[in-house]
Amino acid sequence: MKNSGEAWPPEGTEPVAAHPDAPGPGTKLGVHFSECFGCGDEQDGGLHMESTVGDGLTVKSQFTVTEAHQGAPGLAHGGLLACAFDEALGSVAGNLLRLPAVTGRLETDFRRPVPVGSTLFITATLDGMDGRKIYVSAEGRLDAEDGPVAVRARALFVTVEFDHFTTHGDPNAWKKMRDSNRVNP
Numbered sequence: 001m002k003n004s005g006e007a008w009p010p011e012g013t014e015p016v017a018a019h020p021d022a023p024g025p026g027t028k029l030g031v032h033f034s035e036c037f038g039c040g041d042e043q044d045g046g047l048h049m050e051s052t053v054g055d056g057l058t059v060k061s062q063f064t065v066t067e068a069h070q071g072a073p074g075l076a077h078g079g080l081l082a083c084a085f086d087e088a089l090g091s092v093a094g095n096l097l098r099l100p101a102v103t104g105r106l107e108t109d110f111r112r113p114v115p116v117g118s119t120l121f122i123t124a125t126l127d128g129m130d131g132r133k134i135y136v137s138a139e140g141r142l143d144a145e146d147g148p149v150a151v152r153a154r155a156l157f158v159t160v161e162f163d164h165f166t167t168h169g170d171p172n173a174w175k176k177m178r179d180s181n182r183v184n185p
């Protein structure tokens with residue numbers, strides 16, 4: 001992945017279309033894993049991010065910053081914000097392409113402080129692919145879809161075989177996801 005000052009997406013990236021079975025615009029995306037820090041509903045301190053498919057190759061996500069998310073007093077921790085973008089960017093890649101993929105590289109630009117109590121509205125866009133490499137980018141606006149930009153991010157996801165998750169992760173958690181029909185990584 002190229003650095004911030006260089007072309008995005010990188011040379012060699014091809015445009016992509018959403019998978020024929022991908023959820024369409026307006027579809028609310030559920031929790032992909034109940035214990036996921038980004039979207040899980042069984043993570044008390046998590047982000048509880050909610051996402052909906054947008055127009056074009058986008059997913060719109062939002063979450064509200066709580067006291068559990070602080071770095072400096074009253075402000076969201078930067079690493080926590082990076083986590084939010086990892087989730088939003090993974091969601092646009094995973095849901096629109098319906099391919100298992102993991103974050104290879106994630107780059108963030110923090111442009112404004114994000115206070116506790118504020119809601120970040122993130123729009124993530126699928127920019128293209130080059131072989132196994134999926135390029136995605138996002139911006140997060142404060143308190144409204146047209147609010148001031150607080151954070152921009154871009155990432156490289158790399159497609160993997162499903163056994164990446166069972167070999168390196170927790171096979172029992174996969175059974176739990178399958179049992180609850182939450183089968184996407």
Ligand SMILES: CCCCCCCCCC(=O)SCCNC(=O)CCNC(=O)[C@H](O)C(C)(C)COP(=O)(O)OP(=O)(O)OC[C@H]1O[C@@H](n2cnc3c(N)ncnc32)[C@H](O)[C@@H]1OP(=O)(O)O
Pocket residue numbers: 001032038086087088089090091094095101102103104105131132133156158160184185
């Ligand atoms: C619906 C689903 C919603 C999901 C939302 C959840 C989002 C959260 C997602 C995550 O947080 S995933 C967890 C964090 N990521 C990881 O744990 C990944 C750890 N890294 C790996 O497992 C491997 O390094 C990886 C699978 C990414 C790549 O290893 P491989 O051996 O399979 O592939 P390889 O190293 O050959 O890389 C493939 C291509 O990607 C390129 N690449 C990989 N990592 C890169 C990197 N960091 N920077 C630049 N390029 C990179 C690499 O150069 C190469 O390019 P070419 O095809 O052009 O040769």
